[in-house]
Amino acid sequence: MSHSVLAGVDGSGHSSAAADWAAREAMLRGVPLRLFHASPPLPGTAVPGPAGDGLRQVGARMLQRTVAGLADRYPDLEVRSEQTDDAPAPALLAAARDAGLLVVGTRGTGGFEGLAVGSVALRMAAAAPCSVVLVPQPSGTFVTGTHLARATSQVVAGFDAHHPVGEVADFAFAAAEAHTARLRVVQAWAFPAESVSPRTLVVTEEDRATWEDQEVLRLSDALRVWREKYPRVTVGIDVVLLHPAEALLNASRGAGLLVVGRRTDPTAAEGRLGPVTHAVLHHARCPVAVVPHAG
Known part of the structure; x- marks a missing residue:
């Protein structure tokens, strides 16, 4: 830094x-x-x-x-x-x-x-x-310090354990540590493709719980290296069955910072925002950090 x-x-x-x-x-x-x-x-x-x-x-x-x-x-x-x-x-x-x-x-x-x-x-x-x-x-009227006071409360980060992005995780953990804030890592998930078929009209609660537990374990494993690197950061994880943008916006209510990623393309003349990041930028009520990454 x-x-x-x-x-x-x-x-x-x-x-x-x-x-x-x-x-x-x-x-x-x-x-x-x-x-x-x-x-x-x-x-x-x-x-x-x-x-x-x-x-x-x-x-x-x-x-x-x-x-x-x-x-x-x-x-x-x-x-x-x-x-x-x-x-x-x-x-x-x-x-x-x-x-x-x-x-x-x-x-x-x-x-x-x-x-x-x-x-x-x-x-x-x-x-x-x-x-x-x-x-x-x-x-309302901007009052010095009022807006910044929220920045010490909670940092929210969007994460996908299936495609982990080290740059996003590192930025979020470092921000939480610097602001002495709690870090809330959010991962949205969807039912696997095999759960939907003409013969399967209803997803049982048992199947849903099993899939959700698998997502939680996968996310916990993906974050282990960052928890070891930033031992002073208190981390909470949310695995939710929602669209990623909706999950992040819900989690960021009252947060001081929301962290998302933006994939870089070295072959493109100009960068592009993905649909989730685009939606978050237009609807979030807290500062949003967009972290570029190559993966």
Whole structure:
């Protein structure tokens, strides 16, 4: 965790929540916080020029206010600010190449009322080279500390013991340890294909219990190495007969962080989000960490 925490800010309430979350995370990791703002010129304008200079000045003042506010709340944190005239999405992706974690609000100043997740946030979740945390704006007026207090309660992680992903497990266990939080590992399962046939109209409770016990044992075995690596983390496991997205959203109610994976494809020019991660990002009410992995 020697790399800095990078936070994209644009002056919106969502980005303010993201900057505060990122500051606390940087403090826990013992690394600097980098605040990044992109202020591309308006269509039809040129940079340099009066319009471009004005946009940069507005962005610079916003960055100064954000840095000052964080310095008051986190006096021991090293905070750096960066500004660019490039478009937000490609600029953030480039800046994240040497970051340990990227934190963004679920939406920014653009979009429309009621939009759950903005285009920039979705692209970061799908394509950033490092893990990304998407932070929603707390309901009502943002009060410093209120949103972050939940981050110490519980971390929820989606896991599939049939296809275990070490990067996701390591991120979730490390986050729970850093936040002194309980870790809740959730695995959704479905009836095996052989349980459904024209001759089998009803699944007995005995068969269901047997299959569920097998899933619990498989998950416990898959997590053993991580429990040994992080002995101070209290772990609870949930094996539920639900769609994965529904299982994760139910488990994340009241949690401080939800951790999911995103498979990377080295042959693809741009990353893609799976349907479960996409659904979680649009409906979760807590910060969501998207962890890239190769498997």
